[in-house]
Amino acid sequence: MSKFSLSALQLALPQGDNRERIAAAVASMLRRYPWVQMVLLPELATYGPGIDQAQPRGGEAERFYQQLAKQHGIWFVPGSLYEREGDRVFNMLPVIDPNGHVVTRYRKIYPFRPFEAGVTSGDQVVVFDIPGVGRFGVSICYDGWFPEVSRALVWRGAEVILHPTMTGTLDRPNELVIAQANAIMNQCYFIDVNNAGALGNGRSIAVGPDGDVLHQAGEQSEELVLTLDLQRVRDARRDGFKGLGQVLKSFRDTPVRYPCYNEAEQVSASLEALGPLALRERSVR
Template identity: 55%
Template sequence: MSDNIFTLAGLQLNLSANTDNFEHIEAQVMAAKRRYPHLQMVVIPELATFGPAPRYAAQLPCKTDKKFQQLARDAGVWLCNGSLFERDGDHIYNTSSVYNPQGEVVCRHRKLYPFLPYEEGISAGTDAQVFTIPGVATFGVSICYDLWFPETTRSLVWQGAEVILHPTLTNTIDRDTELAIARASAATNQAYVVSVNAAATIGVGRSIIAGPGGEVIHQAGDQHEMILIDLDLNYLRRVRENGWHSLGQPLKSFRDAAHSFPQYQAQRSASLDALGPLAKPKTS
């Protein structure tokens, strides 16, 4: 393939909660590579291996991490493992890892915004992580609820990201809202957003790949689906240079603006403080 066309597959997988899904994941990754020999990257859903079960948390690198390294080598692809719960001292993080085709870890991203108040006992990461595939593009990693905070995507793009890999595990009615956020994030940051959710029943599916104008390249249903797309990096760079259909150029406007935003200057907000504690709703 051309250096400016990069072929990626999002695997919207049928998964079991609270059990080891690795063999199923392995089979699906290898099946994707056999079917599409030109495939260069595979992205799987958040917490795909064990589901949302912190009891499987382990210090990285761990046995499962090494199995993913071997899978990337065997398939000869860049592989985003969705995420695993990572134990680090007294903390548990929701951590996504990316491996190159040689099985080397090139990126680990700890979820910046655990889904509080429901994702209890999970610590927040502190850094937005990117990695570069030489001659192709820079990729950023964002996990599920991270995308709800526009600052996370902007921080990845500020570091050069052109493609946002977004593994998610959503089984609630707000997936429709997440689709809107994915498209808006793509448009306002002139980036590809690859949001890969688990299929029914552990998730609601509806994975989406949005282009740098916010356009829907593909939106899945709720069942198992292998989503193969070609990322056209020349197209993305034309959009950033001239605007989508020669319209707005938001990254340049953001770069060139002279003003600053007080909410990013470590100032407290009386209106936000008045919202009260972050806690589960109680019966009225």
């Protein structure tokens, strides 16, 4: 079986505890589309931004979503939550199976610094298998701007990349281009679901392995209901993008070892010259 049904919920939510609103939205969607096997939410949809809402691993919100997944018998990726570990906070995404078990967790590698202050970077890419279907990878929002994250997921076998986002800024159109580019360069499905309302400006996008836009949402609440055919990914990677470039095979076979990935050459004079990562200041005239 290579086909898999997924719903990405672009929800217009306020800042605050949104668990009951999310539970109602999931139940409502499943009444209309009872065949859906996975539900995906945007980044930080549960409480909105603010590390003051950070909970320990396995905290109250995660347990709530475990019960929700078990109740409906679905795979559930509830966006991300701020997770506290000692004096560190991570932007963490759990993946919950239809039995309510957390099968893996991912910590955002690239917090949106300097804006996402006080958040520690994760250091591991994460993939997981859905038995009889295929391998999925996860990334969060700003991770999408770094092609290394998607390529590392694909290197580990990901055929679908789930990408929750919380964007309410004027660069959202650029993120749509990036979503398509990630799908094209890696010949995979790329599902980028954004918040709407107070937490984002919507325009979620789902892209297929040939760069085709499966769905692009507007700016209000919207349900993306998709049937993914992972055989399309396998065919594209074997036969080439639209029967042309066999990108991943070429990447695998090249003898080149890029200096930016070589530990002995990790210091770049040109990048060091950019200065510190800090908020842009108003110019004084």
